[in-house]
Amino acid sequence: xxxxxxxxxxxxxxGKVRALDGFDLDVxxxxxxxxxxxxxxxxxxxxxxxxxxxxxxAGRATIMGVDVTRDAPAVRRxxxxxxxxxxxxxxLTGRENLxxxxxxxxxxxxxxxxxxxxxxxxxxLTDVASRRTRTYSGGLRRRLDLAACLLSRPPVVFLDxxxxxxxxxxxxxxxxxxxxxxxxxxxxxxxxxxxxEADNLADTVVLVDQGRVVAKGTPGxxxxxxxxxxxxxxxxxxxxxxxxxxxxxAVVKGAPVVNVRALRVxxxxxxxxxxxxxxxxxxxxxxxxxxxxxxxRPTLDEVFLALTxxxxxxxxx
Ligand SMILES: Nc1ncnc2c1ncn2[C@@H]1O[C@H](COP(=O)(O)OP(=O)(O)O)[C@@H](O)[C@H]1O
Ligand SMILES: [Mg+2]
Numbered sequence: 001x002x003x004x005x006x007x008x009x010x011x012x013x014x015g016k017v018r019a020l021d022g023f024d025l026d027v028x029x030x031x032x033x034x035x036x037x038x039x040x041x042x043x044x045x046x047x048x049x050x051x052x053x054x055x056x057x058a059g060r061a062t063i064m065g066v067d068v069t070r071d072a073p074a075v076r077r078x079x080x081x082x083x084x085x086x087x088x089x090x091x092l093t094g095r096e097n098l099x100x101x102x103x104x105x106x107x108x109x110x111x112x113x114x115x116x117x118x119x120x121x122x123x124x125l126t127d128v129a130s131r132r133t134r135t136y137s138g139g140l141r142r143r144l145d146l147a148a149c150l151l152s153r154p155p156v157v158f159l160d161x162x163x164x165x166x167x168x169x170x171x172x173x174x175x176x177x178x179x180x181x182x183x184x185x186x187x188x189x190x191x192x193x194x195x196x197e198a199d200n201l202a203d204t205v206v207l208v209d210q211g212r213v214v215a216k217g218t219p220g221x222x223x224x225x226x227x228x229x230x231x232x233x234x235x236x237x238x239x240x241x242x243x244x245x246x247x248x249x250a251v252v253k254g255a256p257v258v259n260v261r262a263l264r265v266x267x268x269x270x271x272x273x274x275x276x277x278x279x280x281x282x283x284x285x286x287x288x289x290x291x292x293x294x295x296x297r298p299t300l301d302e303v304f305l306a307l308t309x310x311x312x313x314x315x316x317x
Contacts, residue, residue: 021211080149139170195300
């Protein structure tokens with residue numbers, strides 16, 4: 001079975017820059033996939049090819065089985081796209097923008113109006129719908145943009161850095177909207193530079209670097225690629241450190257590290273909560289008093305570092 005979004009060996013070069021360099025993807029229908037990568041990784045180029053805005057030099061891609069270069073109009077009817085720049089017209093009101101997008105997606109005038117009102121309500125734009133969009137905040141604009149891309153009820157939605165530049169509250173609001181779209185069974189591909197965003201929204205995360213997929217998995221799987229987590233135990237007094245070290249050593253695989261000054265014992269662990277329960281019990285039985293007992297899982301930042309040998313760049317486009 002092929003997925004809703006499939007890319008096979010996509011190549012796109014700009015002079016010497018290989019923006020896509022053998023890019024592969026397979027997104028099952030109804031799932032959310034995050035393309036995660038630093039600035040310049042090739043995320044937007046991939047989105048442009050998949051949404052028929054750009055022809056690849058090589059490779060092929062399909063949306064719901066339809067080839068993006070051979071049958072671009074059919075593909076366009078199945079997708080909604082929001083780009084890094086919002087596409088709303090500043091001079092029009094929110095409502096007028098939505099009606100215009102409705103007609104652009106070939107809805108009859110009346111149907112476009114009805115659908116626009118539905119989306120205004122759904123995206124909580126009622127209060128601002130008669131204001132020109134040039135007065136909108138960044139968060140409002142993104143919401144309107146997202147509403148616009150849903151006018152024709154597309155089964156496949158592309159969101160290119162939907163929350164870049166938004167304040168934390170608007171970002172959370174947008175996350176909620178995206179999750180809702182996912183619950184409706186749409187296939188969603190979003191790109192992001194935010195590890196936290198991929199972690200929150202996506203079923204599958206694909207790490208992109210220099211035009212290629214460098215890793216793929218659930219957020220949890222990617223985190224374990226970076227080498228599991230670590231167990232951190234802080235004890236109440238120094239005389240308990242040795243006992244703690246012995247107990248931890250007996251249960252976990254790696255050697256614990258003891259920091260006498262911080263009264264802390266740290267050990268690498270795989271994600272096995274049963275073992276952790278065992279450690280906790282043994283410590284209690286041995287009369288060790290704990291100040292802190294934490295399992296720390298690696299962040300996707302650390303995964304990125306582990307897989308690309310490069311810290312995730314914090315650039316803004
Ligand atoms: N129209 C273009 N002309 C020249 N180079 C481009 C163009 N679009 C993208 N690039 C280059 O291709 C690479 C990938 O860009 P892009 O897909 O926008 O990355 P991302 O969206 O991950 O930040 C970058 O090196 C970028 O400078
Ligand atoms: Mg981009």
